[in-house]
Amino acid sequence: MDTKEIKVMKKILNINDRIADELRQNLEQNGILYINLMSSPGSGKTTLLEKTAEKFGKNIFVIEGDIQTTLDAERVAKAGIRSYQINTGPFGGDCHLESGWIKSAIEEINLAGIEILFVENIGNLVCPAEFDVGAHVNTVVLSVTEGEDKPLKYPLAFRNSQLCIISKIDLIPYLDITIDKIKENIKKVNPQMEVIELSAKTGEGFADWIEYLKKNKK
């Protein structure tokens, strides 16, 4: 790459960050808490959202990011949650969402009565963390089945987030891991990170998540 191209890349990143800042302020002013959920594929983000609608209420909105398919949007629709699907497939199959796409989505959405806007980012622990989508809370959802070492191996996602939801804790008895070791590794990468442990399946720990949402409402 020559210098000219690097200049172009910087400019693109700056546009993303500028739109992200606008989104953050606009949603704050409109009294909407904006949460970005990032994780590996299959960590339980969609199930978390289904249960959140059940326990917190239907006054949430989900922007779904996927490379292709509307499977997650269909699942949250069944749970009575309004959603908007962004598929990156037609745009080269991008592995992350960018703030401009979220902005375009929001322009088409009626957010009246919405208390929380969730972005369910593309299932990937690497790339989404590199792009600020303007959320008030960046959240990593980490399933206990992924092992204890993931905060160390994918530090950017943990460093750029304020909250880690350790999910699927009902499976701990069948795994060779401890939740303390996961938390120890999270703290190594981001000592300030808040951690909530839960199982969307059994409901264990879910009250902590609902409390977190209520406490952080705008």
Add this chain to the structure above:
Amino acid sequence: MDTKEIKVMKKILNINDRIADELRQNLEQNGILYINLMSSPGSGKTTLLEKTAEKFGKNIFVIEGDIQTTLDAERVAKAGIRSYQINTGPFGGDCHLESGWIKSAIEEINLAGIEILFVENIGNLVCPAEFDVGAHVNTVVLSVTEGEDKPLKYPLAFRNSQLCIISKIDLIPYLDITIDKIKENIKKVNPQMEVIELSAKTGEGFADWIEYLKKNKK
């Protein structure tokens, strides 16, 4: 992006594919089976390799791809496997490996006596599938804990691979999934894909994997 930049990108991709082809041929000529393991973080790739050394033998070599840390290389070293670590962190934290990096690694490695070269790609179901690393067998490792829908949501990895290892089958009794549904979704995306179901923990199904390796030896 203007046209000029797109031209540069095409050129980079062509170099990757050309080196990939060279690697494929060179390893074939040297009688070494070359397997690229791709998956989400925490699907059990490293555990699979540890057990493979135990059951197949120590005449395997692992090139470890990670953004940072040498955790996986340390784990396979403990299992008596020789390995070479590629960290993409210093190169912008790339979310995938490219054939040129594998070529550079191989130039530093003494492959005498090695029957199988594994690349443990970066834990990510999106980006690694976009870059041919020259393997004879591209393999997706899919943990049952990731859910039934992953082949549909991340089709490129499944389409560009010849083998799917469904891992952690010992956990099925504790999950709301069926292995038949996972296989049905794999076949929808790639009808030719071979599927091996196993648990590296209990050893169930592991004989099928060892048999696959022996059958495909160069």
